Amino acid sequence: MARAELMGFEEALERFEPVIGLEVHIELNTRTKMFSAAANPANTENHDAEPNTLVAPVDMGLPGSMPAVNAEAIRKSITLGLALGCSIAPSSRFARKNYFYPDLGKNYQISQYDEPIAFEGSVEVDLGDGETVVVPIERAHMEEDAGKLTHMGGSAGRIQGASSSLVDYNRAGVPLVEIVTHPIFGTEHRAPELAKAYLATIRDIAIATGISEARMERGNVRCDANVSLRPRGAEKLGTRTETKNVNSMRSVERAVRYEIQRQAAILASGGTITQETRHWHEDTGETSPGRPKSDADDYRYFPEPDLLPVAPSEELIEELRAALPEAPAVRRRRLKAEWDFTDLELQDVVNGGLLNEVEATVAAGAAPQTARKWWTGEITRVANAQETEPAALVTPDQVASLQKLIDDGTLTDKLARQVLEGVIAGEGTPQQVVDARGLAVVSDDGALIAAIDDALAAQPDVLEKIRGGKVQAAGAIIGAVMKAMKGQADAARVRELILERAGS
Amino acid sequence: MTDIIRMTAAELAAKLTEGEISSVEATQAHLDRIAAVDGDVNAYLHVNDAAVETARGIDERRASGEELPPLAGVPLAIKDVLVTTDMPSTSGSKILEGFMSPYDATVVARARAAGLVPLGKTNMDEFAMGSSTEHSAYGPTRNPWDLDRIPGGSGGGSAAAVAAFEAPLALGSDTGGSIRQPAHVTGTVGIKPTYGAVSRYGSIALASSLDQVGPVTRTVFDAGLLQDIIAGHDVHDATSIDREWPSMARAAIEGAAGEGLKGLKIGVVKELPDSGFQPGVADSFHQSLAKLEAQGAEIVEISAPHFEYAVAAYYLILPAEASSNLAKFDSVRFGMRVEVPGGTVEDVMSATRDAGFGPEVKRRIILGTYALSAGYYDAYYGSAQKVRTLIQRDFASAFADVDVIATPTAPTTAFKLGEKIDDPLAMYLNDLTTIPANLAGVPGISVPSGLSADDGLPVGVQFLAPAHEDARLYRVGAALEHLLVDDWGGPLLDRAPALNGGAR
Amino acid sequence: MSEITPELVRHLGVLARIQLEDEEVTRLTGELDAIVENIAKVSQVASDDVPATSHPIPMQNVFRPDEVGDMLTTDQALQNAPDSDGDRFRVTAILGEEQ
Ligand SMILES: [Mg+2]
Ligand SMILES: [Zn+2]
Secondary structure: OOOOOOOOHHHHHHHEEEEEEEEEEEEOOOOEOOOOOOEOOOOHHHOOOOOOOOEOHHHHOOOOOOOOOEHHHHHHHHHHHHHOOOEEOOOEOOEEEEOOOOOOOOOEEEEOOOOOOEEEEEEEEEOOOOOEEEEEEEEEEEEEOOOEEEEEOOOOOOOOOOOEEEEEOOOOOOEEEEEEEOOEOOOHHHHHHHHHHHHHHHHHHHHHHOOOOOOHHHOOEEEEEEEEEEEOOOOOOOOOEEEEEEOOHHHHHHHHHHHHHHHHHHHHOOOOOOOEEEEEEOOOOEEEEEEEOOHHHOOOOEEOOOOOOEOOOHHHHHHHHHOOOOOHHHHHHHHHHHHOOOHHHHHHHHHOOOHHHHHHHHHOOOOHHHHHHHHHHHHHHHHHHHOOOHHHOOOHHHHHHHHHHHHOOOOOHHHHHHHHHHHHOOOOOHHHHHHHHOOOOEOOHHHHHHHHHHHHHHOHHHHHHHHOOOHHHHHHHHHHHHHHOOOOEOHHHHHHHHHHHHHO | OOOHHHOOHHHHHHHHHHOOOOHHHHHHHHHHHHHHHHHHHOOEEEEOOOHHHHHHHHHHHHHOOOOOOOOOOOEEEEEOOEOOOOOOOOOOOHHHOOOOOOOOOHHHHHHHHOOOEEEEEEOOOHHHOOOOOOOOOOOOOOEOOEOOEOOOOOOHHHHHHHHOOOOOEEEEEEOOOOOHHHHHHHOOEEEEOOOOOEOOOOEOOOOOOOOEEEEEEOOHHHHHHHHHHHEOOEOOEOOOOOOOOOOHHHHHHHHHOOOOOOOOEEEEEOOOOHHHOOHHHHHHHHHHHHHHHHOOOEEEEEOOOOHHHHHHHHHHHHHHHHHHHHHHOOOOOOOOOOOOOOOOHHHHHHHHHHHHOOHHHHHHHHHHHHHHOOOOOHHHHHHHHHHHHHHHHHHHHHHOOOOEEEEEOOOOOOOEOOOOOOOHHHHHHHHOOOHHHHHHOOOEEEEEEEEOOOOOOEEEEEEEOOOOOHHHHHHHHHHHHHHHHHHHOOOHHHHOOOOOOOOO | OOOOOHHHHHHHHHHOOOOOOHHHHHHHHHHHHHHHHHHOOHHHHOOOOOOOOOOOOOOOOOOEOOOOOOOEOHHHHHOOOOOEOOOOEEEEOOOOOOO
16 A cells, blocks of 8 residues: 655644544443343453353344343443433434444344434543643444454455454443544644543543443453544535544544644645545554445444333432542542642643542542652652552552651651562561661661761861861761661751761 | 044143143154144144153153143144244244254243143244245145145244144244234134233344234134243343233133123224125124124224225335344354355355345345335335324224224135235235234234135134233133134034145 | 336345345336335325334333343354354455444
């Protein structure tokens, strides 16, 4: 395939206005599937099952089989709809979307068409530097996932050139909620960033509400990105492309950026954009053309006759609404104010995925700033070195008690880092590590004075300088004392004592 | 002692309970009958190898003193539309030749749990599309009254098996008359219960919003016994009704005792004039009404102005739903596969479906695809669903005035094999009287009313009741049956010609 | 002239994945034409004020508890497979992409 020509991003933005739309599919983590009692591979318990071991008759469209709706999937879908600020339909229903494909056991997908369970909401998306964008949600509807195809005989599992394909129906029937935005205007050069931040926000909402495992690498959250450009000042929307299955935050940002640059180059040279689906290639960072929209897209939707309308009661909706966690953006705003953080400080915590840890550490008694420093500083450094997650190393309680030992003078910052190392090594609580390693600060003035007197005696010239008013010369004595005390002394107290001794 | 095969299920059950006959004897007698006459009738597509063994199991349980359900040990024929784990399930289609279901249809599971002994699978029009059983991929079934005539359809196999004493009881399915119309032409009893009274799970779907499984028997009481076994909510079928049903067998007993005819209001549809029926059929119908009137029933003319649109609505809704339901037969997971050298999976699917489906099935799939496709939905499928509402309203206003509605079950007696096979429209008109019940979801029964004076062939009368009022049909049906059998001096089937097993 | 043309029938065959030979297309065109002429009358009475009925017995909110059951073994799942690799169903090359 010939490389597409790209226009520089800045130039593209000067000439065209990007309009994006995002469709995110989230796999719910219910125990069983949307329409069958087969175990759900999107639930962590089952995610590594062998092929075709999580199938009930309806998942593979066996003759006579019928779908039956999972009550828990309904609750989770409503919860998600509410978390997206949507209205919940007093009555919604399922429809069949008819098309033939080998990963679709029945050759129709049960989805929702003209009557989705949730509609018209909005999500506040934080771009990280304090700027927020309110993304309008058109709808969130329930549907089922398809099975998985593995293409054999071609290169790299691609469909092109494959001689046969293998089908696993484990994923067929996994409960999905598809969230569709309205077109998003006015994000300009930040459109790619917004796409990424939106996806992150949806993932955060899914995690906070507990409706999905939301593991991007497992495909629990998948994104289709619609991009179109219109010339500056134009009213009419340009022709859009839909880049399918962009499944990481970074990729969404890159894919949107790439499409803006590609479409701009075509439009600028007098070409037209084909309405089509496109594929994202992680390795090259490009999109390639897929299926053009055609007659074959006649899905012949009709109400699913095997299923009945879903009409959640007002009580159920209110019960689920009352159980909603705080929206991620609202929570961040609240914590930033409570903790008196700067934008940068909060961003540091959020980008490190450490908001929960810092919050718990503060709840355990640590000051917000110290909690932040521990988690984004030393703990993250060790985690990076060990190639693991900060939260896997220590608990917020341990961090808070470590900080307490500093605050009450038991440890210096330097000693505390050694204690942390012991805690990470599994030597026990901070106090246990202090005791076992004998790391506490020596607070017995007698021992310190003895050490100071020894040091002053060994360096009489320094004593003279101090007495002569050169107070900073005390540093040499402090160093010697700290060395003698193996670091377990409070340098400030040592300094005080030195000045006292020199003055007497 | 009466010949085992000529006993009703109730009589046989009594003898089994008393120990006068064993289930092995009963089962073997029917297997012998099948061996003797089914070469002519072709009611069975498959005879159960394990029938005698199953019967022996029932006998042993009875011998050990176990208390068994009322029909335990009675043989049962099963329409091939119902999936079974121990016998192939083809729905009369070549595309499913040899298909073995890994699960039992709910009605089959319930029948097994009640101790009924599956004798085999009965012939039917392919995927239940037809009114003559001539559309079976495995050759037509012949009417035991005249082997050159059709046994009705689509459940001609179940009706013929029961009429030819090849089974005392059978299961059928009725989408537009497939239980009632075969009952009419074979002199047997057939009931389409209220939509949702019986689970459809495991019934290979034709039109999901119309299909209903029900009993095929020689007496109304037997039908009641069977419906009591198979009815009730099933978590696998969301459209199955969750309620306590009164005993249909008890209702039949009450009806036969003459209860309920006095003051019973029977509606006769103005829009179904005698001119629409073969004279012998109309005569038989009026004789039955006169019998009921003589016992105190009141005949009331009612108007159902939208019945004339029923056939049209039916032939839109059915093909539309069927086109989607039959998409699963694609050669990927089960069923026939036609290899296409060098072809893609699309080619293989299309070639398989071309070779595997018969002409009537293709005709309806194409029609249904058309009715659902973009631009035609509102005019066709959408309008048909509205006609459904109008027909429901016709029923509602009629049932405000009458307790049941009566019609001849079908316009003519059994026609000759091949007579209408090339004229789909003429074939479709056979269902004129039975279709409204499916569209509205109300229950219907066909009871033998005698032999047509013009050709000596059986005729049935149909009664319809409001939804959920199945018991009312059993009462009225049993009452009429009792009066007529008294008159005739024995069951109508006593007058059927003897079958000589090939010596015709 | 009716709206049912051989081109339409051929297109419907593609949508329904039935490979129709020319002779079948010709026959079906005629048959469907006659059938459609007869069933088109539904629109005569289907006015805007009549609601559509998709379920004959109105019910709603019929759900299943989120409890595992009904699972097939891989052998059962593959029992009728025209072709498989022992774990998964095998089909010949796929031309089009997923939807
Ligand atoms: Mg989409
Ligand atoms: Zn979707």
